[in-house]
Amino acid sequence: MAVDRERRAELRGQFVEFARTRDPGVRDGLIEAHIGLAEYLARRFGNRGEPLDDLVQVASIGLVKAVDRFDPERAVEFSTYATHTIVGELKRHFRDKGWAVRAPRRMQELYLRIGKIVATASQELGRSPTVAEIAKEAEVTEEEVLEALEAGQAYRFASLDSPGGSGSGGDDDGDGMAAQLGQDEPGLAGAEHRATMDPLLATLAEREQMILRLRFYDDLTQSEIAERLGISQMHVSRLLSRSLAKLRNQAEPVGG
């Protein structure tokens, strides 16, 4: 995304021209020149259960809006302005899909804290910790732990508000790894799996298929999958839950 100075000056000139003429050709050129930014931001919002293609499309809509609304007279870089617009568009997309940030902040924080405790405790204990153990460590009641898990399942609040890295580690750290999934895993994506898999599964993203295979065909626990893929156990849980819900909806007979 590094745009050199000359190119930047050229783009600035085009923005000034577009502001004056509203020429569709200039507009197209500006959109094209910044499409990488839209794709980059879309990827930052990936891994939340929405297909990347959809997110890129949403981000592109944000980019088009930014190009149309940008005022080159203002002392702000287009990339800064566009990032705001695009991220806004992506967040709206998630909200419309029901991923609203509705859980109370206290629950959000607890959920993030639990994620870390689960990871640490699993390492220390060599097994998945019990709810009671997590509650003790987090100094909350078991009910609060369960409530936080329930809230976390429904709402991807973890880092929706800070796509550039939430500091909460966990899920974001896994993005890169998860994005690679389904590319080259010969042992896991073997023919014997493919042959027995319900054709419905093929409708899911590669990453979701992979996690379902690991859990239900290879019989790995959620923690084992998390470890293998370098993502948090809670992230695995959310992906499983979402994938199964998708499959259920697809399997349902029309009008049923």
Add this chain to the structure above:
Amino acid sequence: MSDGGSPPGSKIPEVHLALPATPEFVRVARVTATGLASRAGFSIDEVEDLRLAIDELCFTLIGSKGREGRLELQYRLDGSALEIRGSLDCVDTDVPHLSDWSNKILDALVDEHEVGRTPGASGECGFRMLKRAG
């Protein structure tokens, strides 16, 4: 949630729930299940598996959009084993059944499971599942 529903003389805690058979109430079924599972010392992995299983079984009964009537749930905590039964009136509807895929995932998620017509109760369908801690 309490153990008050246990019949006199029984040491096995039982909880009964009757919910509208619509998707938004499946959450209540899940929360009750995980609350009991946590008492039984389930690990977080097991709790999460239980949640998936409840979703799968409840939605098998009510469909993704829900339906008329009530979903009756009965939870029984026997030591470290949690047994859950769900039932629904199905006089005018098809008897729910599990797809091969649902069977496969439930095999991985719980120790025992079955779905179909409730034996001895005409016009009633349901599920039964059992999951043990450890």
